[in-house]
Amino acid sequence: MQVEKKTIPGGIDVYVIPTTKFKTVLVTVLLRQLLSKETASKTALLPSVMERGSKDYPTYRDLMIRLEELYGAGFSSDVLKMGEKQVLSFSFEVINDQYAPGKDLLRQATEVLHSVLHRPLLENGGFKREYVEQEKEQLAKEIKGLINDKVNYALERCIQEMCKEEPFGVYKYGSLDELDQITPETLYAYYSQLFAENPLDVYIVGAIEPELAFALAEELFARSNGQRRRNLPPDQVHKIPGEVHYYKEKLPVNQGKLTLGYRTNTAYRDDDYVSLLFYNGVLGGFPHSKLFQNVREKASLAYYAFSRLEKHKGIQLIGSGIEMKNYERALEIITEQVELLKKGVVSRDEMENTRRGLINHFKLIADSPYNMLALSLDGLLGEKQVGLDYYLRRLEEIKVDDVVATAHKVYLDTVYFLCAEGEVKA
Amino acid sequence: MKQLMDWTVRENKLLQEKIFHTIVEPGLNLYVLPKKGYNKKYAIFSTRFGSIDNVFRVLGKDGEEKIVVPDGVAHFLEHKLFDDEEGNVFDRFAVYGASTNAFTSFTHTTYLFSCTDFFPENFELLLEFVQNPYFTDESVAKEQGIIQQEIRMYEDNPQWRVYFNLLSILYQHHPVRNDIAGTIESIGKITKEILYKCYETFYHPRNMAVFVTGDVSPEDVGAQVAGSLARRSHAPLYGIERIYPQEQAVVLEQKIVQELSVSLPLVNIGFKDPYNYLEGRELLYRELAAELLLEMIFSKSEPLYNSLYEDGLIDEKFSASYVGEVTYGYSLLGGETRDPDALHARIMEGIEEVRKKGLSRDAFFRHRSKMQGEFLRSFNSLEFIANNYLAYRFKGIDFFDIFNTLGEISLSSVEELLEEHFQEKLHAISIIKPVQR
Numbered sequence: 123m124q125v126e127k128k129t130i131p132g133g134i135d136v137y138v139i140p141t142t143k144f145k146t147v148l149v150t151v152l153l154r155q156l157l158s159k160e161t162a163s164k165t166a167l168l169p170s171v172m173e174r175g176s177k178d179y180p181t182y183r184d185l186m187i188r189l190e191e192l193y194g195a196g197f198s199s200d201v202l203k204m205g206e207k208q209v210l211s212f213s214f215e216v217i218n219d220q221y222a223p224g225k226d227l228l229r230q231a232t233e234v235l236h237s238v239l240h241r242p243l244l245e246n247g248g249f250k251r252e253y254v255e256q257e258k259e260q261l262a263k264e265i266k267g268l269i270n271d272k273v274n275y276a277l278e279r280c281i282q283e284m285c286k287e288e289p290f291g292v293y294k295y296g297s298l299d300e301l302d303q304i305t306p307e308t309l310y311a312y313y314s315q316l317f318a319e320n321p322l323d324v325y326i327v328g329a330i331e332p333e334l335a336f337a338l339a340e341e342l343f344a345r346s347n348g349q350r351r352r353n354l355p356p357d358q359v360h361k362i363p364g365e366v367h368y369y370k371e372k373l374p375v376n377q378g379k380l381t382l383g384y385r386t387n388t389a390y391r392d393d394d395y396v397s398l399l400f401y402n403g404v405l406g407g408f409p410h411s412k413l414f415q416n417v418r419e420k421a422s423l424a425y426y427a428f429s430r431l432e433k434h435k436g437i438q439l440i441g442s443g444i445e446m447k448n449y450e451r452a453l454e455i456i457t458e459q460v461e462l463l464k465k466g467v468v469s470r471d472e473m474e475n476t477r478r479g480l481i482n483h484f485k486l487i488a489d490s491p492y493n494m495l496a497l498s499l500d501g502l503l504g505e506k507q508v509g510l511d512y513y514l515r516r517l518e519e520i521k522v523d524d525v526v527a528t529a530h531k532v533y534l535d536t537v538y539f540l541c542a543e544g545e546v547k548a
Numbered sequence: 549m550k551q552l553m554d555w556t557v558r559e560n561k562l563l564q565e566k567i568f569h570t571i572v573e574p575g576l577n578l579y580v581l582p583k584k585g586y587n588k589k590y591a592i593f594s595t596r597f598g599s600i601d602n603v604f605r606v607l608g609k610d611g612e613e614k615i616v617v618p619d620g621v622a623h624f625l626e627h628k629l630f631d632d633e634e635g636n637v638f639d640r641f642a643v644y645g646a647s648t649n650a651f652t653s654f655t656h657t658t659y660l661f662s663c664t665d666f667f668p669e670n671f672e673l674l675l676e677f678v679q680n681p682y683f684t685d686e687s688v689a690k691e692q693g694i695i696q697q698e699i700r701m702y703e704d705n706p707q708w709r710v711y712f713n714l715l716s717i718l719y720q721h722h723p724v725r726n727d728i729a730g731t732i733e734s735i736g737k738i739t740k741e742i743l744y745k746c747y748e749t750f751y752h753p754r755n756m757a758v759f760v761t762g763d764v765s766p767e768d769v770g771a772q773v774a775g776s777l778a779r780r781s782h783a784p785l786y787g788i789e790r791i792y793p794q795e796q797a798v799v800l801e802q803k804i805v806q807e808l809s810v811s812l813p814l815v816n817i818g819f820k821d822p823y824n825y826l827e828g829r830e831l832l833y834r835e836l837a838a839e840l841l842l843e844m845i846f847s848k849s850e851p852l853y854n855s856l857y858e859d860g861l862i863d864e865k866f867s868a869s870y871v872g873e874v875t876y877g878y879s880l881l882g883g884e885t886r887d888p889d890a891l892h893a894r895i896m897e898g899i900e901e902v903r904k905k906g907l908s909r910d911a912f913f914r915h916r917s918k919m920q921g922e923f924l925r926s927f928n929s930l931e932f933i934a935n936n937y938l939a940y941r942f943k944g945i946d947f948f949d950i951f952n953t954l955g956e957i958s959l960s961s962v963e964e965l966l967e968e969h970f971q972e973k974l975h976a977i978s979i980i981k982p983v984q985r
Contacts (some may be wrong), residue, residue: 125692143585144928182857186849217924221562256736259860266811267884272704373809374983377700409638409648418634422693425701443701471643478645478665485587485664490928 123488123510125498126291126332132345133352136324138332139494145221147228147328148491151239151343152499154321156354157206157289163296164304164312165208167254167261169199169285171309175243179234188234193217195231199238201523203294204503205357205389205434212239215491218329228330229338236342241312248306249313258301265295269373272540273426276379277439280538282431283369284383288358290435318348327491353505359389359436363535370539379540382440384460387511387531389436390504396516397528398431403476404458404468404525405429408441410475412459413440421455423448434503446541453537457487463529468522477517484513555768560948563927567937567948568766572773574782575754577941580766583931590662590930591671593678594938597622597750598655599728600875601790606749608786617746618737619723620695620730623652625743626689629659632682637673645668655723655873656942658935667764668772675758675776675856681747683740692735699729706810706980710882714816714978719800721793724876725800752785753777757941787971792875796823799976807983814886814980817895819970821877828944832953833961835872836919838969840954841962842868842879843915845902850911852898861891874943879969888979899970907966912959920954 126138155165179185189195196215201208214235216227243250269275278293285291324343326335363385388398406413406429417427427442444452462468487493487510501507551634556569564912568580602617630637630650641648646663659678663670702708712727719725749755760769799820842897846853846868856862866883885891926932933947 146925181854183849183851183854186847187914189659190918192921194918196925215925217921221564221924222921256858256860260863263812263863263884265884268811270706270810270812270814270884336757374705375809377697408642409636410642414638415636418694422690423697425694425698432943443697445697445700471639475639475642475645479642479647482645482647482664486662489586489588489930505982534711 123494126337127510128334130344131347132322132343132344133347133350134322134324134343134345136326136336136339136343137498138335139325139327139491140330140332141327142329143489144328144491146215146491147218147326147330147465148213148215148495149232149235150211150227150325150495151235152323152325152502153207153210153316154354154502155210155316157203157208157292158290159289159297159300161312162208162292162294163261163301164309165210165316166201166314167257167301167304167317169201169210169212170257170260171249171253172238172242173251174198174257175227176237177241177243178237179390180243185238190294192231193222193225197234198515201294204499205432206289207354207434207503208294209499217536220329232338233340237319238260240311244310246306248310251306254304254309258304262298262301265293265298265301272375272377272379273441273443276381276538276540277441279371279540280381280383280439280536283367283435283538284437284536290432290437291358316402318345319350321352321354321502322350325495325498327494331421347539347548351359356391356505357389357435359388361385363533366534367536369536370541372543373540374541375542377443378446378449378542380444380449381538382443382456382534383536383538384438385533385535386436386438386528386534387430388528390433390500391506394524394528395433396513397520397524399478399480400520400525401463401528401532402429402431402438403480404472405463408476408479410472410479412462412472413442413456416459417442417452418456421451423452423455427456433500449539449541457534460532460534464526466526468520468525473522473525477520480517481514484510484517551792553767553774555766555770558948562951563924563926563948565896565948568768572753572770572782574777574779576773576777577757578770578773579757579759579937580764581759581761581937582764582766583762583930586762586930587664587889588662589664589667589760589764589970590660590934591674591757591758591760592658592934592938593674593758594656594942595750595756596656596942597746597755598653599623599726600654600723600792600843601750602723603791604749605791606787608784611904614791615745617742618730618953620728621728621738621742621746622657624695624735624738625746625886626650626652626657626659626686627695628683628743629677629681631687632677632680637677640673641670644673645672648674652728654728658938662931667762668768671760671769671772672776672950674772674856678751679776679780680941681744681751683743685740688738688740688743692738694892695729696732696737696952699727699732702727704808706808706814709806709808710816710980711812711880713804714818714880714976716977717804717978718799718818718820718878719876720795720798720800721874722795723792723966730773749788752782752879754785755788757938759938761930761934791980794814795824795876798973802976803979804976805979805981807981809983810980811982812884812886812981813888814882815885815891816880816882816978818976818978819879820974821872821879822974823877823971825875826872826877827874829953831872831874831943832940832945832949834877835870836950836964837957837961838870838872838879840912840915840919841965842870842955843919844907844911844962845899847879847915852902856891856894861887861894861973888977892977903966907959907963909959912962916954916957920951923951923954
């Protein structure tokens with residue numbers, strides 16, 4: 123995948139990934155901010171308030187009608203938590219010229235994006251009060267709504283307990299307390315500062331000449347040169363926990379949800395990150411992995427049992443849904459699998475299947491504009507801009523010893539169990 | 549000797565895609581959509597056997613007795629095909645770096661894999677494991693444990709519950725009112741004999757189809773499928789008569805409420821489309837017209853959505869969609885809300901208001917071209933193309949026709965639907981309330 127980069131006035135980096143493979147062109151603007159309990163809700167609230175109204179599209183309806191006129195262009199804004207950063211993403215996807223000749227949908231859509239980002243609807247020195255109040259309401263619902271998806275809830279709660287003294291323990295939408303303090307004026311001041319000072323990147327993926335894309339981005343997104351930071355400080359990754367913390371939370375649920383939080387002491391930015399990918403793959407990233415095979419296939423205890431990485435923070439989570447009475451047994455089987463990896467009990471098949479699986483995963487990135495963007499974003503956050511070739515080469519090189527070396531840096535920190543009232547022996 | 553296959557090629561100029569179709573002995577429909585430049589190859593093997601197919605007759609056999617199987621058999625069978633004498637199929641795909649999976653819907657079961665390398669090896673595995681049933685008493689018992697946990701997981705999933713609860717009252721008899729996975733009780737009744745019986749019936753090549761997409765050659769794919777099928781002997785299948793109860797143009801009940809540990813109530817509102825059988829173009833036209841109608845009333849560019857949002861009754865995940873299958877159809881509206889009854893009332897008033905004011909011509913064209921644009925955009929995804937192509941094929945519809953059929957939908961047909969679709973006696977509401985502790 124070819125990536126062209128140009129810095130435009132205002133310290134904004136524009137990346138163009140030219141490809142004719144897709145039926146669409148994707149334009150995304152990414153803004154990065156540190157995750158902290160003082161600002162997480164403000165950051166999270168911004169995109170929804172900005173979407174509600176700009177000078178050119180003063181109501182949400184106006185914006186939606188405009189999108190429909192652009193042949194049903196896709197517009198989305200989102201807040202992502204990636205390690206100890208929040209990333210605001212504003213994306214447009216339009217049909218490329220080949221399928222809608224002469225319409226210049228890309229330019230029109232980029233203008234709409236510009237309007238949402240840089241021409242907000244204001245009143246009395248702040249965002250429009252009505253919109254801010256309504257969006258605060260909606261975000262509050264979102265924060266309270268974490269509990270609705272029990273699988274995710276159990277993972278998130280484990281992180282919150284495990285990292286309560288670290289920024290990573292902050293929920294991606296922040297807290298109700300912080301949200302409550304926000305006013306239209308403070309939010310606008312925050313917006314102005316964020317868009318002037320924080321790292322801002324523009325991505326354009328699709329059938330477009332890089333020169334044309336740069337020109338379009340420069341015309342619409344360039345700002346006056348100020349004091350924009352190009353990077354944010356790195357995440358706190360290294361930690362050797364003392365004794366393991368155990369938490370049980372009771373809710374009226376039908377299935378118990380077990381989550382284990384590990385410190386891997388290895389993050390995306392590190393050279394041995396690829397070994398960690400292997401470690402995670404052998405343990406619980408695939409159906410051939412130890413967790414799926416032993417918890418589900420052999421012991422028949424669960425429908426799902428997986429491990430996944432919070433790659434920038436260097437945390438690994440293991441999750442499984444089980445009968446409450448099987449808590450001890452499941453915990454024992456899971457921790458045993460981790461021990462086996464430390465001892466180097468990894469079969470040739472487990473290694474090679476994981477290698478192929480990961481290679482497959484990385485090759486697939488080139489088939490989706492969103493995945494290409496995600497890889498690039500990982501590069502920005504980890505300050506390690508490496509392409510697919512790097513991964514494909516490194517994945518071929520990893521040996522069992524590398525995986526075992528990584529395994530020895532992994533420590534269990536927290537065990538969290540979501541269960542129903544009165545059904546579990548502690 | 550290599551046999552030359554008879555391919556039909558359909559080109560869609562607007563989508564700039566070509567699809568190759570052939571029938572492989574003894575009657576399997578094979579589709580190939582070459583996608584140059586993609587690393588991914590994606591293949592699916594589907595049978596028209598879903599959770600609703602639990603009463604049937606096999607034609608041309610002695611007696612042609614009516615067979616009734618426990619709820620959840622199609623899904624159980626899907627799980628079981630991943631095991632055979634030699635163990636677990638996942639492991640074999642893993643050797644070639646592929647990821648494999650399967651899903652069971654109300655109407656069909658689909659086995660799939662995606663890979664970047666070793667396509668022929670992976671494709672062979674797919675063809676083999678789907679055609680190689682192996683069930684023992686022991687392996688059936690083991691799977692009961694796993695599926696029980698799958699059912700438990702869904703019992704705690706409010707989105708899932710609100711939806712299945714709605715279907716359970718929208719329909720009086722039709723098996724769409726039962727959960728796809730069945731119940732812990734019903735799956736306890738599944739035996740290896742029942743699995744074999746269903747397998748022999750519904751996994752006959754004549755009841756199945758294969759779709760392959762990615763940078764592949766139709767000739768090679770065709771030869772491989774023909775080779776795999778030729779190695780097996782299939783008794784002739786004269787037909788399957790699927791027996792569905794007749795539904796009346798009423799709902800079973802109008803309201804169902806369940807408590808779960810959620811932060812806010814969830815609501816699903818359904819309008820049953822009272823047909824008992826529709827397929828092909830007629831079904832597609834109805835489906836698209838209904839979707840267009842829902843767009844014109846409930847989409848984010850319409851006043852109703854915006855006033856509900858501003859009053860805090862819905863959030864941006866509020867959705868309205870139409871489901872049109874051969875033996876049933878309905879509209880589904882819903883999302884999270886602080887006040888289910890108020891939302892319900894406002895939706896009914898909103899529909900009434902649109903009825904009084906009528907549909908605008910400008911909005912009609914705008915929504916129609918939006919739907920066409922979204923359809924085109926979705927062609928970036930190989931999974932989307934393949935999964936939908938076969939799902940529509942089983943309804944007698946060519947998926948490529950959607951774009952043009954959308955263009956043929958008239959404002960007056962949407963207006964007619966507006967008059968007939970939202971009937972009081974055909975609608976029901978399902979609510980999940982926060983547990984009172």
